[in-house]
Amino acid sequence: MIDLGKMDFTTLFKGNLSAMAENMTGGRSYSGNNKMMESLLPMLGGQFNPVFRSLMLLYQMIGSNLGIDPTLILTLVGFFWAANRVVRQVYGAVFRLVQENFMSNIHITSTDEIYTHMMKWLALQPLMASSRSLTAETVSKTAWEEEEELEALQTRTIAGSGGGNTEYLNFSNQEAKAPPRYVPAVGVHGFWFKGRYFRLQRKLQNVFDGEANYGTFRKEEDLIVSCFGRSPEPIKELLQFVKEFYYQDHYARTTIKRPSPAPMRRYGGRYNWSQVANRPVRPMRTVVLDPKQKGQVLADMNEYLHPATPRWYANRGIPLRRGYLFYGPPGTGKTSLSFALAGVFGLDIFVISLLEPTLTEEDLGTLFNSLPRRCVVLLEDIDTAGLSRADDEVDAAPSDGKGNKSPKGDREESSKKNNKDDWKVSDLARALKKEAKDDKKGISLSGLLNAIDGVASQEGRILVMTTNKPESLDEALIRPGRVDLQVGFTNATPSQATELFQRMYEADGASPAKRIDGHLAPPTNPAPPITVNGGTSSTSSSSTASPTKSSFSDKPLSPEAAAEAEKKHQFDAEELRRIAAEFGALIPDGLFSPAEIQGFLLKRKKDPRRALKETAEWVEGMRLQKENRTKVLKVQ
Structure with missing residues (x-):
């Protein structure tokens, strides 16, 4: 080892400096530098460090083979690095000066709905799509959006089993054809709008969330839009x-939202609600209901949503709320009327399930307070939500079972339950269900009432509750002020069955009509002929639908067969009215729900004559099924 304490540095540096001076004057700078490095090598321990020796070897190879002084290269690299740092600092200082004095900017947080609006618009801009810094997102389209695309018609077909000519649609390549959506990545981007240049900056930041039991950090994005001026x-x-x-x-579609998962609801804002569907507006004429009741609901809701109504309510000290109760048997159109009303008035639907395990009374109040001013709040099957008063629960606790049992009977039952060998699977399932029910707190009746019309409850919304058993509801829930209008639904009458039949088939022969947005709707293709193993199927009452010859098949029908099939399915408006009237006459009054009738017609949606021919057999089979109270359908 070299003793640095006894080393004469003065002699060493004097020799190196004199050698450097001679090399500079004599043009041998590299050899001088090489001698200096060789002199410093023992000092730095390079003789024992393989990495340092490798660097020295590379240093010598560059100087000897290329004839370039490595020191000069290092000097140039250092100069450009320093120049880059200086330019960046100068540019940053100048830009901050310009931004603070000559630019305007607006910040948008990722918790606000405007953020979603902005990102959707940016994803459709050609300049943004060609940017070099993008983020790819998977976008799933709904069935309604795919229906309007011509690309959806380009579907593969596969041959059916059985050796016939029947082919079936195959959607295995559907996801492969769906292109991703590209949005600007985190960073700075620029775009033009109406001849003006805008600067967009996406910036992520960690925000401390202390609302949970333990503090956590979550990522939140800040979107900054700037322009000169x-x-x-x-x-x-x-x-x-x-x-x-x-x-x-939006006026052509109805948006359905549900509460977000509990971890997301803690963030508040737009995270309280999640969009689950965006459906086309349902026409009011498709709702099977008495015209008088339908007109009464429309007039009442239209009066409530009038811009002058809030002032009228405020002057009289009345809370600005409206509630409706739709009651009736299942499948009679209670939820359908809610969707149709939202479509008529252009409102969003917010669906709340009171049976959600993670939903607390505090969450329910927060959800109601975050509702927009005008919307429809839908509480489906309110009779199954398990709402009860606290005193009722206490009174009902001792009486578990039918009647009072003697102590001896209780001891025998307890002994029987304690014997594990006598337990059945049904007993275990019942016990687990009871335990889960006891552990779940749920929403109490008082909690729901406070959310609906409490002191701090939201005003301006429309509350719609549906139930199959109105008599089981608490009187406090349906009193005037909470439920202002009750609408009763019944099973279909013959006239309603006629209307439903005519509506089901009238669109097949109609000419292309204009959609709500003003564009022409895509023409309705004629119904393809029904083929089974290459032959035309006869009309039968089979419970299973026959395989349909796909219109996308590579083996089209002959012109004669196609013309004959098209002629078979053609009918004029007069014939449709006659068939619909005959169909309505075969439907018993109040026996079948509109949903049951619609399900029967959907299996014969291309042939009204076949539907009429098979109606009598279907009615008789359904009547027997209802009399026997069986859930297995013998006819469909």
């Missing part, structure tokens, strides 16, 4: 345009 009006105009663009087809 001291007025933010151009940015406001852009945001207004983006919002209108997002809702441009």
Whole structure:
């Protein structure tokens, strides 16, 4: 080892400096530097360090083979690095000066709905799609969106089993054809809007969330939109345009939302509700209901939603709320009327299930307070929510079973339960269900009433409750002020069955009509002929639908067969009315729900004559099924 304490550094550096001076004057700078490095090598321990010796070997190879002084290369690299740092700092200082004095900006947090509007619009901009920094997102389209695309018709077919000509649709390549959506990645981007340049910056930041039992950090995004000028009006105009663009087809669709999962609801804002569906508006004429009742509900809701109504309610000290109770047997159209009303008035539907295990009374109040001013809140099957008063639960606790049992009977029952050999699977399932029911707190009646019309409850919304058993509801829940209008639904009458039949088949022969958005609807293709193993099927009352010859088949029918099949399914409006009247006459009054009749017609949706021919047999089979109280359908 070299003793650095006894080493003469003065002699060493004097020799190296003199050698460097001679090399500079004589043009031998590399050899001088090499001698200096060789002198410093023992000092730095390079003779024992393989990495340092490898670097020295590379240093010598560059100097000897290329004839370039490595020191010069290192100097140039250091110069460009320092110049880059200086330029970045100068640019940052100048840009901050310009941004603070000559630019306007608006911040958008990821918890606000405007963030969703902005990102959807940016994903459709060609300039953004060609950016070099993008984020790919998987977008799943709904069935309604795919229906309107011509690309959906390009579907593969596979041959059916049995050796016939029947082919079936195959959607194995559907996901492969769905392109991803590209949005700007985290960073700075630029785009143009109405001849003005805008700057977009996506910035992620960690936010401490202390609302949970233990503090956690969550990522939240800050979207900054900037433009040149001291007025933010151009940015406001852009945001207004983006919002209108997002809702441009909102009047033709109904948005359905449900409460978000419990971990997401802690963040508040738009995280309280999650969109679960976006369906086309349901026409009011498709709801099977007495016209008088239908008109009464429409008039009442229209009066409530009038812009002058809030002032009228405020002047008289009446809370601005409206509640409806739709009651009747299952399948009579209670939920359908709710969707149709939301479509008529252009409102969103917020569906709340009171049986949600993670939903507490505090969450219910938060959800109601985060509702928009005008919307429809749907509480389905309110009679099955298990709402009860606290005193009722206490009174009902001792009486578990039918009648009072003697102590001896209780001891025998207890002894029987304690014997594990006598337990059955049904007893175990019943015990587990009871234990789970006891552990679940759920929503009490008082908690629901406070959320509906409490002191701090939201005003301006429309509450719709549906039930199959109105008599089982608590009087406090359906009193006037909470339920302002009750609408009763019944099973289908012959006239309603006639209306349902005519509506089911009238669109097949109709000419292309305009959609709500003003565009022509896609023409309705004629019904393809029904073929089974290459032959045309005869009309039968089979309980299973026959395989259908796909219109996408590579083996089209001959012109004669196609013309004959099309002629078979053609009918005019007069014939349809006659068939519908005959069908309605065969339906007993109040025996079948509209859903049951619609299910029967859907299996024969291309042939009204076949539906009429098989109606009598279906009615008789369904009548026997209802008399025997069996859930197995013999006819369909």
